[in-house]
Amino acid sequence: MNPSRRPTYLAAALVALGLCLPAAAQEEIKIGVIYPLTGAAASTGLELKNAAQLAADLINGTDRSLNLPLAGAGGLPKLKGAKLKLVFADHQGSPQVGATEAERLITQEKVAALSGCYFSSVTTTASQTAERYGVPFLNGESSSPQLTQRGFKWFFRTTPHDELFVQNAFEFLRDLEKKKGLKPRRIAILAENTEFGTGAAKLQEKYAKEGGYEIVEKVLYPPKSTQLTSEVQKLKAARPDIVMQSSYLGDAILSMKTYKELGFVPTALVANNAGFNDSEFLKTMGKDGDFVISREVWALDLAARKPVIAKANELLRARHQVDFNGNSARAFTAIFALAEAINRAGSTKPEDIQKALRETNIPADQLIMPWGGIQFDETGQNRKGAGIIIQVQGGQKVTVWPFDLAGKDVIWPFPSWDKR
Amino acid sequence: MTAQLLLQTLLSGILIGLVYALVAVGLTLIFGVMDIVNFAHGEFLMLGMYAAFWGFALWKLDPLFTLPLTALLLFALGAALYRLIIRRITDAPMLSQIFATFGLMILFRGLAQYLWKPDFRSVGESVVAGKVAFAGLQFGLPQVVAALGAVLTTAAVWWFLRSTRLGAALEATAADKEAAALMGIDAQKMFALAWGLGAACAGVAGALLSTYYPIFPEVGSTFILVAFVLVALGGFGSVAGAFWAGILVGVVEVVGGFLWDPAYKMVLVLSLYLLVVWLRPQGLLGKA
Structure with missing residues (x-):
């Protein structure tokens, strides 16, 4: 080749490449994922990120051994096998940063949908941004009930929220009565007096009343x-059958030590x-x-009844030397739910994805969660979500409810302190 | 509600009150001698807890065995802080003094978070694990031992101030530092001594608490508010005042919380404080 003509060829090649670029971009579906990757919750953020990335890699890969939606599909089949690309952003635990990162992902990265943000406070602001731009936002792990009570059209949540979890505790009591003939009736509430504790106490009172239980004492403490x-x-003094307690770590420890000190033994501490x-x-x-x-939202011993959990956990362990936990399992699940909807929509248009999300119906056996499946109600809340009840037995947390997923039988009543 | 239950809460209140008192004794010593409010006092308590914790975690030494060492360490720290920092601000405006001790508080908390992580720790199986039960009442042995240790330490401080030459010199400096200096008392030494003793009291309280209370970098903040109330309630600078105020506040908090609503237990304590300040501004045993 004549050396003087080289630049021309080069230019032509560049033009050709330029023409190819939009086509190449079509083969990638971008999803913006916002987590606390620095700051106090950075270690949790990293776990969430790793779990979400594993989910995307499973969808993009060809390993079909896991019974999860699209796992091993090598991309999204209805979008010509386009690969899923997660674009991670860091909200640093700040609602403001979460909102600006959501905006950046939408306007500059042109993501098809958003996911995150773990903190309910950040999910609140980031999803407001998504709502403004009309971009679907799927939250997998924020549990504040208010999130799905805002009348948003673009917000969907796979995880059950706090109210459902409180409801679960009462379903557990009802099941104990139905299946084991145990009849605890007298409930005492102990809760710390900030938003978490007082909110939970209010819900417990509501469900106790509905279930015909008697609240014999309600103690809020600083x-x-x-x-x-x-x-x-x-x-x-109130002699309750059950103590329902909402406490953070320091108070949980101090209260247990005080129970022991004063020889207080309810039938159960829930x-x-x-x-x-x-x-x-x-x-x-x-x-x-x-x-x-x-x-609890999740436990590893669920793997005994759901083999897909053990398989997914092996993959995560191989990569990051950690087991799934309630947070990472939910982040993992959110990516599958989102990818499944985008694929079904067969398009990256926000309206199509929104419509597909509304029609989502993933069965229980395609999840690593203890849920009845994923199906969103009109508020965007997954109506099939559920928690589990665990009990500490021999220093290990084991699943004791729902009974069909339980690893061990619940030990009831609480043995007295001197008989341990 | 039985009399027995009431007696149980009353005694529980006294037990925790005695520990409060020891924390406050250290604070009131420093204030009495120097007129400086030590905002880092809760951090002395926190450091005492960590000293006890590490002694246990690293060498399996019980917090009660390492107690004298913890006291010495904290004494040295208190005296050194005086020499390095507080000495320079004795005559500075009050705001500088507040900022200095407040800064120390933040520094110590930050250091504790950085060095030992913000996790909650606790001393696993202390020698004092167990229970004391009599006449249908029961108390945790750690709580009883902590209260006893606190009384003994407070009594030792009291004895030191009343019956030793050094203690008398400290009291003289507290009463009038110029006059004391004229009598040949080295005020600098007395100030360092007050800081050392004050820190040691908080450290001992921390070590005693470590047998049953969780240990974390902000633990000082939990106890410091009560300590401030006690110092004002008992009378600024009065060791005996802090002691009786400790018992009073412990009882009001626990019994009051039990009879009324635990959510308002601090409201009761602070109302009591307001009442005393209103009727007797110098505090229960303070000099007008």
């Missing part, structure tokens, strides 16, 4: 108290997640943490 003696004495589910709680309490019952 969090991070120096002592919880008066609180526990009040509970003890905790509302939070401090009681923190790994530090069991580390600190040792065998004194045994028999605590709590609600």
